[in-house]
Amino acid sequence: MLAMDYRGPYRVRLSEKPMPKILHPRDAIVRVTRSCICGSDLHLYHGMVPDTRVGMTFGHEFCGIVEEVGPEVENLKAGDHVLVPFNIACGQCHFCKQGLFGNCHESNAQATAVGGIYGYSHTAGGYDGGQAEYVRVPYADVGPTLIPDWMDPDDAVLLTDVVPTGYQAAEMGGIQKGDTVVVFGAGPVGLMAARAAWLFGAGRVIVFDHIDYRLEFARTFGPAEVYNFKEVDDVVVFLKKTTDGLGVDVAIDAVGGDAKGNFLQTLFGTKLKLEAGNAIALHWAINSVKKGGIVSVVGVYGPTGNMVPMGNVVNKGITIRANQASVKRLLPRLIEHVRAGHINPKAMITHKVPLADVADAYHIFAAKLDGCIKPVLVPNGG
Amino acid sequence: MTLPVKTESPSLVDTSTIPGWGVDADPRNDPTYPMRDQTQDHGLTRHWDRPPIQHPDVEILQSIEHIRQPAVVGTSTPPSGLSGVLRRTAFRWSESNWIHWLMLMGADRINVVEGVVADLAHARLPNIPGEMGIRSELAYNKRGFTKKVAVVAGVSLAISLLARGRRARKREDGTQG
Known part of the structure; x- marks a missing residue:
């Protein structure tokens, strides 16, 4: 089968690879029909995540058709159209039982801090x-969810990560009616966080980024007040001034370690890799939220450490909430929201690219060319 | 709701001996809800019914913070070559140790060279510009591409002129000496 093949930072190609096999009684093999490139795939693409091995196939946002199931999978059968949450979760460990499907303890041998994630x-x-024609799906009786007949597969594929991650960012913000919410990052997750903030009753939603076309998109998709941080002297002062000197109620970091802005963070985090990425968005979030406010983090950082103003977290009494989205927990509600027209995920898709052109798709997304918001890879016959 | 004790220890304190134990417990004072649902009694202890255990036929490196192999493991790209040696060494340290991650990052960089060597060994010349998406760069960012080429050409020219000047000076010094 054909699959994306990581060759090193900024280098990917399409290669012929062996077909995946059932390796566990609760596995399934899924023929992929849609597979997105996620903003967090760019952390891998840029060589920022430790233990990213040459030859690996990326891709944790995909949907497709079940080809084969293991002997213990009873709720799926060949031919089912499924969307597959990015979390690999057993559904029965200490964490899964509490709804923490992003923190499964039975799916990742190499690290305990994070559960298993595809690619x-x-x-x-x-x-x-x-990002392949076929993929092995462990614990297929837990994660994969049947795509309702009425749902567009372009909406379905975005329910595997982007939509729940943005939604959970707003949920973790504990937004109360009328709250002012700032979202750092106008990528797909930030856009969805801004949209979801309204669902939780926000009174005002502000989005910061430095890419003008994305800000324009956020202005209507959110809808949100949008600002380019490069055109603002000091982001924190700006936010304080626009909130009567108090700060925002909720600040959402939807950027993570691939942030731009701030010379020192770029030098230590991005260039020298002495930090787990550039943490300027988190820094701004902590400093711009009001005393007693909530900072919600869904941006992805590496596993080491970052320079953030921890003293201010204490002195301001800030609550920081963060996690990988628990997709399975959120799916029933999100499917309702799509059906009701409260959210329109597929509006974010700007590029549909054949899997064969995976290298170009990565470059377009990473370099933010051609007005790219969200690229979707479509394997042949998808 | 009474939550069970979630871990076991030989020196576990009997909570009934602590005056006032739990009098201020308030399930609503839980900033993690609904992300972490503790409102129901899930019988949370360190034990749970484990899924069947996968027996991988490739080498799986395991964090020393795990007390046992997770039931399911990924079998992509097992460690190999010099990068594999480094990765195996890195897993002697825990996830909380910086050296663990630095060694893995180092292994990743070595692995890139190994990838090129493996391509060449299979008589395949890697199309690095193609892998970096040059087609889309030319299609959507001609100006940026031209700028990058000009900068690289300029820097290369400057370096070669500098090197040539240094060689000429050395030759002159040699003749005079």
Whole structure:
């Protein structure tokens, strides 16, 4: 079968690889029909995530058709159309039982801090991902969810990560009616966090980024007030001034370690890799939220450490909430929201690219060319 | 709701001996809800019914913070070559140790060279510009591409002129000496 093949930082290609096999009684093999490139795939693409091995196939946002199931999978059968949450979760460990499907303890040998994630380095379990014609899906009786007949597969594929991650960012913000919410990052997750903030009753939603076309998109998709941080002297002062000097109620970091802005963070985090990425978005979030406010983090950082103003977290009494989205927990509600027209995920898709052109798709997304918001890879016959 | 004790220890303190134990417990004072649902009694202990255990036929490196192999493991790209040696060494340290991650990052860089060597060994010349998406760069960012080429050409020219000047000076010094 054909699959994306990581060759090193900034280098990917399409290669012929062996067909995946059932390796566990609760596995399934899924023929991929849609597979997105996620903003967090760019952390891998840029060589920022430790233990990203040459030859691995990325891709944790995909949907497709079940080809084969293991002997213990009773709720799926060949031919079912499924969307597959990016978390690999057993559904029965200490964490899964509490709804923490992003923190499963039975799916990642290489690290305990994160559960298994498809195609996301060996630090997230060493599973090949869905940017391929076929993919092995462990614990297929837990994660994969039947796509309702009425749902567009373009909406379905975005329910595997982007939509739940953005939604959970707003949920973790504990937004109360009328709250002012700032979202750092106008990528797909930030866009969805801004949209979801309204669902939780926000009174005002502000989005910061430095890419003008994305800000324009956020202005209507959110809808949100949008600002380019390069055109603002000091982001924190700006946010304080626009909130009567108090700060925002909720700040959401939807950027993570691939942030731009701030010379020192770029030098230590991005260039020298002495930090787990550039943490300027988190820094701004902590400093711009009001005393007693909540900072919600869904941006992805590496496993080492980052320079953030911890003293201010204490002095301001800030609550920081963060996690990988628990997709399975959120799916029933999100499917309702799509059906009701509260959210329109597929509006974010700007590029549909054949899997064969995976190298170009990565470059377009990473370099933010051609107005790219969200690229979707379509394997042949998808 | 009474939550069971979640871990076991030989020196576990009997909570009934602590005056006031739990009098201020308030399930609503839980900033993790609904992300972490503790409102139901899930019988949370360190034990749970484990899924069947996968027996991988490739080498799986395991964090020393795990007390046992997770039931399911990924089998992509097992460690190999010099990068594999480094990765195996890195797993002697825990996830909380910086050296663990630095060694893995180092292994990743070595692995890139190994990838090129493996390509050449299979008589395949890697199309590095193609792998970096040059087609899309030319299609959507001609100006940026031209700028990058000009900068690289300029820097290369400057370096070669500098090197040539240094060689000429050395030759002159040699003749005079």
